[in-house]
Amino acid sequence: MAVLITSPSPSLPPPASSVGVVGWLRANLFSSVLNSVFSLIGLFIIYKTVPAAINWAFIQADWVGTTRDACTSDGACWVFVGVRINQFLFGFYPPSEYWRVVTAFSLIGILVAWLLVERTPKKGLVGIFTIFCYPVIAYFLFYGGAFGLPAVETHKWGGLMLTLILATTGMFFSFPIGIILALGRRSSMPVAKSISVVFIEFWRGVPLITVLFMSSVMLPMFIPENMQIDKLLRAMIGIIFFQSAYMAEVVRGGLQAIPKGQYEAAEALGLSYWKSMFFIILPQALKMVIPGIVNTFIALFKDTTLVLIIGLFDLLAVVQAAFADPKWLGFSVEGYVFVASVYWVSCFSMSRYSQYLEKKLNTGHAR
Amino acid sequence: MIILSEIMTATQIEQNDPNDVMVELRNVNKWYGDFHVLKNINLKVSKGERIIICGPSGCGKSTLIRCMNRLEEHQEGDIIVSGITLDDDLKHIDTVRRDIGMVFQQFNLFPHLTVMENCCLAPIWVQKQPRKEAEATAMKYLERVQIADQAQKFPGQLSGGQQQRVAIARSLCMNPSIMLFDEPTSALDPEMIKEVLDVMIDLAREGMTMLCVTHEMGFAKTVANRVLFMDAGEIIEENEPNEFFDNPQSDRTKLFLSQIL
Numbered sequence: 001m002a003v004l005i006t007s008p009s010p011s012l013p014p015p016a017s018s019v020g021v022v023g024w025l026r027a028n029l030f031s032s033v034l035n036s037v038f039s040l041i042g043l044f045i046i047y048k049t050v051p052a053a054i055n056w057a058f059i060q061a062d063w064v065g066t067t068r069d070a071c072t073s074d075g076a077c078w079v080f081v082g083v084r085i086n087q088f089l090f091g092f093y094p095p096s097e098y099w100r101v102v103t104a105f106s107l108i109g110i111l112v113a114w115l116l117v118e119r120t121p122k123k124g125l126v127g128i129f130t131i132f133c134y135p136v137i138a139y140f141l142f143y144g145g146a147f148g149l150p151a152v153e154t155h156k157w158g159g160l161m162l163t164l165i166l167a168t169t170g171m172f173f174s175f176p177i178g179i180i181l182a183l184g185r186r187s188s189m190p191v192a193k194s195i196s197v198v199f200i201e202f203w204r205g206v207p208l209i210t211v212l213f214m215s216s217v218m219l220p221m222f223i224p225e226n227m228q229i230d231k232l233l234r235a236m237i238g239i240i241f242f243q244s245a246y247m248a249e250v251v252r253g254g255l256q257a258i259p260k261g262q263y264e265a266a267e268a269l270g271l272s273y274w275k276s277m278f279f280i281i282l283p284q285a286l287k288m289v290i291p292g293i294v295n296t297f298i299a300l301f302k303d304t305t306l307v308l309i310i311g312l313f314d315l316l317a318v319v320q321a322a323f324a325d326p327k328w329l330g331f332s333v334e335g336y337v338f339v340a341s342v343y344w345v346s347c348f349s350m351s352r353y354s355q356y357l358e359k360k361l362n363t364g365h366a367r
Numbered sequence: 368m369i370i371l372s373e374i375m376t377a378t379q380i381e382q383n384d385p386n387d388v389m390v391e392l393r394n395v396n397k398w399y400g401d402f403h404v405l406k407n408i409n410l411k412v413s414k415g416e417r418i419i420i421c422g423p424s425g426c427g428k429s430t431l432i433r434c435m436n437r438l439e440e441h442q443e444g445d446i447i448v449s450g451i452t453l454d455d456d457l458k459h460i461d462t463v464r465r466d467i468g469m470v471f472q473q474f475n476l477f478p479h480l481t482v483m484e485n486c487c488l489a490p491i492w493v494q495k496q497p498r499k500e501a502e503a504t505a506m507k508y509l510e511r512v513q514i515a516d517q518a519q520k521f522p523g524q525l526s527g528g529q530q531q532r533v534a535i536a537r538s539l540c541m542n543p544s545i546m547l548f549d550e551p552t553s554a555l556d557p558e559m560i561k562e563v564l565d566v567m568i569d570l571a572r573e574g575m576t577m578l579c580v581t582h583e584m585g586f587a588k589t590v591a592n593r594v595l596f597m598d599a600g601e602i603i604e605e606n607e608p609n610e611f612f613d614n615p616q617s618d619r620t621k622l623f624l625s626q627i628l
């Protein structure tokens with residue numbers, strides 16, 4: 001028998017059990033016996049730990065005061081962190097010059113926000129300023145020695161400031177170097193290819209700790225006394241090279257995922273190698289590996305703590321040093337929790353931004 | 368066939384100067400490793416000629432046309448495009464590529480750029496046209512392939528047929544004197560083939576020199592001056608389209624035609 005539908009069927013609402021809170025719970029937490037058991041165990045763990053942690057960190061915590069006498073309640077005593085916050089942020093930087101650090105970080109904060117927020121005007125100009133002018137400005141603000149700013153030697157730098165400087169210079173320079181290395185590794189020119197491969201494999205093969213040791217202990221032995229390079233600078237260069245090797249491999253993954261047709265279409269249109277890389281291949285490849293790039297950035301951010309072994313006082317090292325203060329013995333938990341929160345907030349923000357970026361750059365193409 | 372006769376007369380008018388050779392291949396040989404993929408190819412394409420290349424899969428059709436803009440390198444023989452010999456000189460390769468447009472089976476649009484940006488990129492960065500001018504040209508060609516209203520969309524938001532028309536427009540924006548098509552409709556759903564073929568017929572009518580790998584026999588009959596049949600890296604048979612389809616000479620051609628018709 002033939003069937004003929006003359007008018008469209010009305011759309012009905014879904015059954016009540018599949019929507020709303022109950023529906024969500026049923027679908028996600030209690031869909032099977034095993035799932036229900038895990039859900040109950042999870043809820044139990046949360047019930048046991050989270051209220052206690054909140055109680056310790058916030059409700060029963062001490063916030064105001066200047067000495068350990070202020071630590072009267074059972075919870076955390078944030079007075080320890082409060083008293084030393086300047087040292088945690090700036091290391092041994094002279095307090096009269098703090099404004100320089102604050103200015104430098106505020107400026108990069110504004111510039112980066114300008115570039116990241118949508119629909120701000122003159123992005124190109126701001127980008128060029130950030131890439132070419134900002135590093136110079138930052139150098140004179142942090143180090144000084146010109147324009148009437150007294151020089152602040154790098155051994156006085158420390159705390160969060162040093163962590164951020166190491167991490168941002170690491171990211172800033174490893175990104176382009178990594179891209180060049182990745183292109184080199186895929187190049188058909190034997191020289192470019194072998195240099196890239198050797199560089200990448202060398203730096204990937206050694207632990208960062210070794211790199212830092214070599215830069216601070218071994219390198220000075222080979223360089224004449226009068227040419228000694230600043231210790232911080234040596235550590236920075238070590239971190240940048242180390243990071244570049246990882247970045248190169250991440251970017252290479254993206255380059256390999258670009259279909260051959262894209263290269264061919266670019267070639268057929270007469271685009272030169274560099275133009276096709278810049279306009280066609282890299283934008284797609286980098287977009288594809290945003291999670292990997294952010295992942296290496298996050299790893300780098302946390303790895304900067306390793307500089308404490310060569311005597312640089314990054315955030316973690318400064319906080320640890322404060323534990324030794326006889327007036328404040330016994331507050332290491334607060335110190336570590338503070339450090340962990342700073343790292344977590346920074347890394348989590350990077351992770352969220354990368355997710356946002358991926359969504360934004362998705363032009364809806366299916367391959 | 369009214370269209371056919373129109374085109375045939377047009378062809379005769381255009382074929383005024385036999386010396387106006389756009390593409391010439393002399394004894395071209397190419398190997399992939401040990402595999403002899405192009406065997407002694409000789410071919411002359413005059414200005415305004417429209418040549419269809421067909422043959423079984425893997426016989427070297429793509430390789431042949433890809434040698435003409437140096438996407439593939441041939442090892443023996445000469446390929447001369449618009450008077451320029453394709454050799455290792457990058458300048459020659461560059462010049463030839465600016466003069467040849469290519470349309471691929473898989474469209475190969477740049478997915479991260481809008482339709483308009485796809486069309487303007489090469490004119491701006493290769494030919495150094497001012498952006499305004501490039502955009503005006505792009506709009507003209509997008510209108511011609513009837514997709515101007517989609518100019519601000521990304522390729523991923525278009526249908527296959529629309530994407531292929533954009534790809535054709537993108538090539539035309541470089542103002543090429545020769546167009547190569549490598550199975551431009553093979554990746555399309557059946558209902559979209561016609562819209563692409565219509566654009567190509569239009570191009571043919573305007574006197575574009577075209578080399579087209581395709582198995583669309585209706586299209587071949589409509590626009591082609593010559594049909595080449597390739598098998599195993601050789602040009603086996605070459606004829607005027609009606610003759611080619613109605614009266615194939617070699618057994619391999621007959622077998623092939625019996626399979627696709």
Ligand SMILES: Nc1ncnc2c1ncn2[C@@H]1O[C@H](COP(=O)(O)OP(=O)(O)O)[C@@H](O)[C@H]1O
Nearest residue numbers: 399402404422423424425426427428429430431
């Ligand atoms: N890059 C390559 N390396 C080795 N063999 C190839 C390569 N490209 C194509 N071939 C081979 O060359 C032959 C011709 O390929 P192609 O020109 O793409 O054929 P067609 O377009 O006629 O189907 C095929 O047998 C294919 O397997």
Ligand SMILES: [Mg+2]
Nearest residue numbers: 428429430550
């Ligand atoms: Mg092919």
